[in-house]
Amino acid sequence: MDKFLIVGLGNPGAEYAKTRHNAGYMVLDAFAKASNIVFEDKRYGYVCETSLRGRKLILLKPTTYMNLSGNAVRYWLNKEHIDESHLLVIVDDLSLPFGTLRLKGNGSAGTHNGLGHIQQLIGQQYARLRLGIGNDFPRGAQIDYVLGEFSEEESEALPAVMDTAVEIIKSFVLSGVDITMNQYNKKSKR
Secondary structure (H helix, E strand, O other), rough: OOOOEEEOOOOOOOOHEEHHHHHHEEEHHHOOOOOOOOOEEOOEEEEEEEEEEEEEEEEEEEEOOOHHHHHHHHHHHHHHHOOHHHEEEEEEEHHHHOOOEEEOOOOOOOOOOHHHHHHHHOOOEEEEEEEEEOOOOOOOHHHHHHHOOOHHHHHHHHHHHHHHHHHHHHHHHHHHHHHHHHOOOOOOOO
C-alpha cells in the first residue's frame, strides 16, 4: 500500500490555535473532521491515519514548535518508510494574498522557519502547499501579525479555503503533484 505523510505546520497550545501561523494545523483539522478521524498525541506530534482509495495517509501536526518542525517530519518519514516524493507540507505564507492556495513540487523555504528546518534535515525535494495569509501589517509588526488571529472577515471565508485545501491534499495523493498543480494553482484565488 502506498503511504503518504501529510504535515500541517503550526504551534501546539491553545494560545496559538486560531493564529495565522497555525494555518497548516487548521487544514489538517478540517481534513480529519471530514474523514471522521481523531488525532492522537504521539512522538513529535499529533498523528492520525486514514486511507484513500488504497493509499494510506498519515496526518501529522508537529508538536516541536515551528522552528524545529524538521525533527518531526524526519522521524515520521523514517518510521513509516515514506519517500519524500510522498510528503506534503502545509504552511502559512505571508507573500500570498489571504485565501490563495499554491502547491509546489519543491523549492526554497523562503523566510518560513518551519520549512527552513525541514529543508536543513531532508533537503527541498518535497511538495508544499502554501496558504496565503496576506501581509496587511505595519513595518516591524510581522511577528504580531503572524501570531495574531484571523480577522472576522477572514474567519468567515476560511471554511471554503479549508475545503479547497482538503481537495488539494486528496488530489495530490490520488493524481500526483503535477496534475494537482495544474488543476488548482490557477483557480485557487478567493
